[in-house]
Each structure stands twice: as structure tokens, then as C-alpha cells.
Amino acid sequence: MNFFTRTSAIFLTITMLSGCAKTKKTLVLAEVNPPDSVSGQMDLFFANEVKRLTEGEISVEVNPSSILGDENAVIKEMMTTKKIDLARISLFTLTSIGSKKAAVLTIPYIFNNRDHFWKFANSEFASEILDEFYSGPDGLKGLFLAEEGFRHFFSTKPLKSLEDLSGRKIGTTNDPILNEIIQDFGSEAIQVPFYDLLKELIVDTIDTAEQSIVNYRSNFFDSAAPNVILDGHTIGVTEVLITNKAWEELTKTQQMALLKAGENASAYCRKICEIREPLVMESLKATGVNITEVKDKTPWKEACAETIHKQAIKNTYLYGHIADMGN
Numbered sequence: 001m002n003f004f005t006r007t008s009a010i011f012l013t014i015t016m017l018s019g020c021a022k023t024k025k026t027l028v029l030a031e032v033n034p035p036d037s038v039s040g041q042m043d044l045f046f047a048n049e050v051k052r053l054t055e056g057e058i059s060v061e062v063n064p065s066s067i068l069g070d071e072n073a074v075i076k077e078m079m080t081t082k083k084i085d086l087a088r089i090s091l092f093t094l095t096s097i098g099s100k101k102a103a104v105l106t107i108p109y110i111f112n113n114r115d116h117f118w119k120f121a122n123s124e125f126a127s128e129i130l131d132e133f134y135s136g137p138d139g140l141k142g143l144f145l146a147e148e149g150f151r152h153f154f155s156t157k158p159l160k161s162l163e164d165l166s167g168r169k170i171g172t173t174n175d176p177i178l179n180e181i182i183q184d185f186g187s188e189a190i191q192v193p194f195y196d197l198l199k200e201l202i203v204d205t206i207d208t209a210e211q212s213i214v215n216y217r218s219n220f221f222d223s224a225a226p227n228v229i230l231d232g233h234t235i236g237v238t239e240v241l242i243t244n245k246a247w248e249e250l251t252k253t254q255q256m257a258l259l260k261a262g263e264n265a266s267a268y269c270r271k272i273c274e275i276r277e278p279l280v281m282e283s284l285k286a287t288g289v290n291i292t293e294v295k296d297k298t299p300w301k302e303a304c305a306e307t308i309h310k311q312a313i314k315n316t317y318l319y320g321h322i323a324d325m326g327n
Contacts, residue, residue, distance in 0.1 A: 026059045027246060029086035030068040030077075032194050037218035038148050038276065039088050039238060040064050042269040046240065049261035054254055060086065066195040072096070072174070078243050079138045085246040088146075091237045092175035094133075101132045104318045105237045107311045108181050108304050109297065114147070116326040117235050118270055121145040125321050130239065139244040144262030146269040148236035149212035149277055152228055156207045159227040160292050162299055171197050171206035177311055178210075181233060184304040201225050212236045214273070217280045222289050229292045231300055240265070 029047070033039045040062075047060035068074055068084055071093040077084045095103040104110070111117045120126060130142030153159060155168065166186035172178055179189040187208065192200050200206045201224040209221065210233070216222060240262060247255065285291060294300065301308070312319045 024057055024059075025249075026061055027085040027242070028068075028083070029060050029062050029088070029240075030074040030084050031062060031064045031088050032066045032071055032074075033064060033215060034218055035062075035064045038212075038214050038269065038273055039146070040218075041272055042146055042265050043088055043240075045268045046261055046265035049264050050258060053257040053261050058250075058254060058257070070193045070195060075140075078140060078241070082243055082245050084243075086143075086240060086242050088238055088240050090173070091129075091239060092173045092178055094239065095177060096174045099132055100315060101318060102129050102237075102239070103177060103311065104315050104322065105129065106175065106177050106234055107308055107319070108177075108233045109301050109308070110319070110322055111235050112326045114150075114235070114270075114274070117147055117237070119325045120322055121147075121266065123325070125318065128318065133241070134244065137244060140241040141244060141247045143240045143242055143258060144266045146238050146240070146266050147273060148238060149214055149273050150230075150232035150235050151210050151212050152216075152230050152232060153208055153210045154216055154221060154225045154228040155209075156201055156204070156225045157227065158290070159208070159229045161229075162231075162303060164229075165208070168208040169206045171200055171209040177307065178234075180307045181304040184307055185300075197221065198224060213284070214276050214280050217284060222284060222287070226289045227292075228284070228289060229294060231294045231297065233300065233304075 029043060031040060031043050035041070035044065043062045043064070047062050050058050050060050069077070071089050074084055074087045075089065075093060075097060078087060091099070091102045091106050095106055126145055129145065132142070133140040134142070153165065158164065162185060168187040169190050170182050170187045171192035172182060172189045174191050182189040190206050192206060197209050198219065198221060201209065201221065209225065211219070211221065213228070215236070216228065242258070250258070281291070
């Protein structure tokens with residue numbers, strides 16, 4: 001090989017490597033839960049899948065445990081400064097910022113069981129939730145739906161029945177539907193950032209809160225509030241979103257890779273929820289947590305029937321399809 005041929009080959013190699021370097025990108029993902037929670041594990045799985053499917057072109061930097069703020073702060077950052085590219089967000093938070101379609105999934109007792117939820121999440125109607133905020137430069141693109149398990153009330157005080165919730169101070173988000181059902185149950189809704197829930201339970205600013213059973217354990221809520229009633233008033237539906245800016249900077253191939261990674265992460269989420277919930281339940285009982293099962297949810301549904309009706313008629317189309325899937 002002569003000098004010019006060798007030089008050309010070196011130049012071509014450098015050019016190709018430079019092109020590869022330019023395609024590499026790091027996306028910042030925000031998560032309020034710790035790494036060992038269902039959502040935390042799902043985030044890490046998603047990050048690994050993105051790296052695998054893009055052959056290292058895209059890395060996802062997962063920031064757990066509210067490092068980047070609570071969900072409301074994260075959404076604000078995503079829609080303004082764009083310093084956060086991705087986030088795993090509860091649908092309660094999306095409802096609080098004006099979501100109309102995601103709000104339907106937070107209506108109390110809308111899903112009969114886990115299979116009912118996943119039937120919807122894997123249906124064509126899920127795209128209506130995912131694409132709700134996908135417009136304009138400050139929009140958000142939903143990549144996939146997931147869940148953290150059915151949510152239940154837990155308290156520092158004995159909790160054996162619906163009547164026990166009367167007069168309780170329940171720490172909650174600023175989601176209007178959740179606040180309404182708390183009031184329907186005769187309790188006072190007190191807005192508390194997620195990362196402050198444990199502290200506020202300890203100092204008695206609140207005496208009750210609600211979470212999925214796995215999140216309850218992962219965030220050590222059992223250390224302050226060892227009384228749980230399994231009412232399952234809603235399933236903890238979550239969504240992983242990306243800013244329109246970050247999404248549109250990706251190539252079509254990269255976009256497809258993120259969607260496939262999301263599909264795989266969603267399935268992984270379902271799997272670990274089904275495995276971990278019974279294990280966590282056994283562990284909680286073994287450590288002395290008082291767990292009350294609700295065999296008949298009729299009184300609970302009747303107590304918030306007006307709220308259910310009021311929210312359902314806002315989107316009878318979507319509510320009706322979800323109801324039909326449960327029959």
C-alpha cells in the first residue's frame with residue numbers, strides 16, 4: 001500500500017469513527033422511586049434495552065430516588081428547560097397537569113384485576129394515552145405504559161375497614177380524582193411531595209397515605225405506618241415519556257429502537273410485579289405489618305360512586321372500551 005492509499009484509508013477510518021461518535025447520545029431519565037423498586041428495576045431494564053437495540057448509540061442515564069425532583073418538578077423541567085429527556089411518571093401527575101385521557105385510567109375501581117389493565121395497555125387504545133401530549137415544541141411523547149400494582153391505604157393507626165378512614169389525614173398528590181375519592185371516604189387530603197411522605201408520617205402531619213404494596217415496602221413506609229388495607233382503589237398506572245425535542249432529534253431507526261425497548265420493558269414490568277408482590281406480602285406479614293383484605297369492595301365503590309360517574313361521563317368512549325375489556 002503506497003503513502004497516498006494508506007493516508008486515504010486512515011482518513012476514511014477517522015471520518016467513519018467521527019461519524020459514529022456524533023451519533024452517540026445520552027438521555028437523562030428521572031425516577032422518584034429507589035433503584036430496587038418495580039419502577040426502578042424497569043427503568044434499568046429499559047436503559048439496557050435501549051443500549052442493546054441501538055448498539056451503544058444511545059445511553060439512558062437513570063436518576064432514581066427523586067434526585068431530579070418530584071414528578072411535578074420533573075414534568076416542568078421537561079416542558080421548559082428540556083434538561084431532563086425522559087421520565088417515568090404516574091398518571092396521577094399527568095391528570096394534575098390537565099390530562100383528559102390519562103385521567104380515565106385513574107378513575108377508582110376501573111380495572112377489575114391486573115389482566116384487565118394489561119389487556120388495555122396492549123391494545124390499540126393505549127396510543128390515545130401515549131400521544132395525548134405529543135404536540136408542539138414543549139410536548140411529550142409517551143413511549144409505553146406500565147404499572148406498580150394496585151394501590152392501597154396504609155396508616156400509622158389501625159385500619160380494618162372503610163369506616164376507619166373517616167377523619168384521617170391522608171398524604172396525597174395534587175391529582176383531583178384521588179383527592180375527590182379521599183374526601184368521599186370521609187378523610188382529609190393533604191398534598192405531600194412523594195419524597196416527604198415518610199417524614200410527614202413520622203412527625204404526624206399525616207397519619208395515612210396510599211401506594212402499591214411493593215412501593216410501600218421499597219420506600220420503608222412500613223417502618224412508620226404498619227397498618228394496610230387492601231382496597232385496591234386504583235392501579236398504579238405509569239408512563240415513560242420523552243420530550244418532543246429529544247424524540248425528534250433521534251433517527252427513525254433510533255425511535256423504533258426506543259419503542260421496542262419500551263415494549264420489552266413493559267412486559268418485564270408485568271413479570272416482576274407478578275413475582276414480587278406475593279413475596280413482599282409474605283415478608284410484610286412476617287415482620288408484623290397488619291394487613292386487612294377487602295373481600296367485598298361494594299361499599300367502597302358506593303362511597304365514591306358519584307366521583308366515578310362524574311369522571312366517566314367526561315370520556316364515555318374510552319371508559320366504555322375499558323369497561324368492555326373487563327367483561
